[in-house]
Amino acid sequence: MYNLFQNQEIADLAVIHVGAGPRHLLQSSDLTGPEVRTILDLAHALKKRRALGLPIQPVENRTLAMIFEKQSLRTRFTFETAMRELGGHAIYLTKQDIDMGKRESVYDVAKNLSQWSSLIVARLYEQATIEELAAHSEVPVINALTDQEHPCQALADVMTIEECFGKRPVKIAYVGDGNNVANSLAVTAALLGHEVVISSPPGYECKDSVYAYPNVHHVYDPIEAVTGAQVVYTDVWVSMGQEEETELRLQRFAKYQVNDELMQHAAEDCIFLHCLPARRGLEVTEDVIDGPKSKVFEQANNRLHAQKAVMQMLLEGALA
Ligand code: CP
Ligand code: NVA
Secondary structure (H helix, E strand, O other), X not given: OOOXXXXXXXXXXXXXXXXXXXXXXXXXXXXXXXXXXXXXXXXXXXXXXXXXXXXXXXXXXXXXXXXXXXXXXXXXXXXXXXXXXXXXXXXXXEHHHHOEOOOEOHHHHHHHHHXXXXXXXXXXXXXXXXXXXXXXXXXXXXXOOOOOOOHHHHHHHHHHHHHHHOOOOOEEEEEOOOOHHHHHHHHHHHHOOOEEEEEOOOOOOOOHHHHHOOOEEEOOOHHHHHOOOOEEEEOOOOOOOOHHHHHHHHXXXXXXXXXXXXXXXXXXXXXXXXXXXXXXXXXXXHHHHOOOOEOHHHHHHHHHHHHHHHHHHHHXXXXX
């Protein structure tokens, strides 16, 4: 029988992590550098096998519960598709369906879903809520975005960077809001040995723990940040749930737009990344996001493979 876990590194991880409860992915720092490496190796392999139409190790009869309190295009589509391609299926539950914390407590939702599902993916407002969900869940919980973190996005981001530059360390400049996407990108990239420079205005820096990594720095000047960078990354200035702050944020971030002028300071072979959705004309200009350096759709494509790898490893006990 074909076994995708022929990779010795993956087999070793399965042995190393013998924990009491299920393993969760709630924030990027939940993974070690070697685990990120193994997830990416598997993600690259899964992507190749899919392109060639080759079989993968199936996870038959598994059900993925997807709790989404916020909107989504990429995350919902890629998790559902990844689970179907792995041989299981997904059930999508919106705030309207379960209204977690109001119609039913987080504890009861966790306990109920643990009876029927093998994995829970959750997109929630507060990081504290996903921590609570995971604390009571008997199956692995994966963060599909909270106010603090977007770990699966970051795995697709570094996968895209590897496709462009190989495994060598590069300089990544993130310009804009030090938000969920920035927090996760910085940690995941740092775990792989990349240099990360965040450039956001005062009061909008990443969370403190991100700067504990020796290869993550902050500078207020976006030109200084992107100088010599192989990767220039930005995200929206107003995240979901921050709509009331729109006017203030548009003022505060005005000098942090990624435009052609700023891109001129980056390395000649640089690429542009954005998690999407994007606001053309605000955080990034049309000529950059739709220009030749942009890899945003390759990045979106990689969500599928990175998340498939994470789910397969959790289901196979390779992340345990
Ligand atoms: N990048 C991302 O997470 O996109 P969605 O919000 O559409 O899922
Ligand atoms: N920072 C954005 C990311 C969307 C994928 C948000 O939280 O709305």
